[in-house]
Amino acid sequence: AQKITQTQPGMFVQEKEAVTLDCTYDTSDQSYGLFWYKQPSSGEMIFLIYQGSYDEQNATEGRYSLNFQKARKSANLVISASQLGDSAMYFCAMRAGGTSYGKLTFGQGTILTVHP
Amino acid sequence: GAVVSQHPSWVICKSGTSVKIECRSLDFQATTMFWYRQFPKQSLMLMATSNEGSKATYEQGVEKDKFLINHASLTLSTLTVTSAHPEDSSFYICSAPHLPLEGGGWNTEAFFGQGTRLTVV
Numbered sequence: 073a074q075k076i077t078q079t080q081p082g083m084f085v086q087e088k089e090a091v092t093l094d095c096t097y098d099t100s101d102q103s104y105g106l107f108w109y110k111q112p113s114s115g116e117m118i119f120l121i122y123q124g125s126y127d128e129q130n131a132t133e134g135r136y137s138l139n140f141q142k143a144r145k146s147a148n149l150v151i152s153a154s155q156l157g158d159s160a161m162y163f164c165a166m167r168a169g170g171t172s173y174g175k176l177t178f179g180q181g182t183i184l185t186v187h188p
Numbered sequence: 189g190a191v192v193s194q195h196p197s198w199v200i201c202k203s204g205t206s207v208k209i210e211c212r213s214l215d216f217q218a219t220t221m222f223w224y225r226q227f228p229k230q231s232l233m234l235m236a237t238s239n240e241g242s243k244a245t246y247e248q249g250v251e252k253d254k255f256l257i258n259h260a261s262l263t264l265s266t267l268t269v270t271s272a273h274p275e276d277s278s279f280y281i282c283s284a285p286h287l288p289l290e291g292g293g294w295n296t297e298a299f300f301g302q303g304t305r306l307t308v309v
Binding site: 105117173 | 220222231232233237279281283284297298302
């Protein structure tokens, strides 16, 4: 079984500051993928960043970076230079090696609010 | 990038009626699609895996007779909520996996539809 845990129900950050959203995972598989999605109030799921379990480098995509600590089983999302448009719900998700391609397990989500 | 279109984006129906939600892969074929349900400010919970040409696989606790899934073609999966009740009011969202192309520049496995907000009155 695989599990994703996001322990921060809500986070607040000042505009232009950086923020870290926490994510820990649990799986017995050696091969797995970790994803972060952004869900604005419209409901759409916007893919942000991906980290493979065998990737040695932390993934980065523009203002998003993933702090991958394999031994700790954590995959925290770092958003640099926060913008008002970053206010949304953020989900960490995982697909373990034994499951179907594209079949994701999601964490509880973190609501991020960016203050001007 | 790959596009998944979900329709309708919102629907209001009377208790006891059925509602059909469509999920289409627009520029790729999807032999598998996934249906999720999300209550306000909560996580996405997988309901079922839709398989083209065969029966859907339902997650534990999901009533297959209530949530009918049909995957009749390589680009279309439908979720029908039968005899809807107010407790079925929720956000339903589908996704389709798509293997990235060589040098495609993106690395997400799952492309999501826009979601459907269902309100049963």
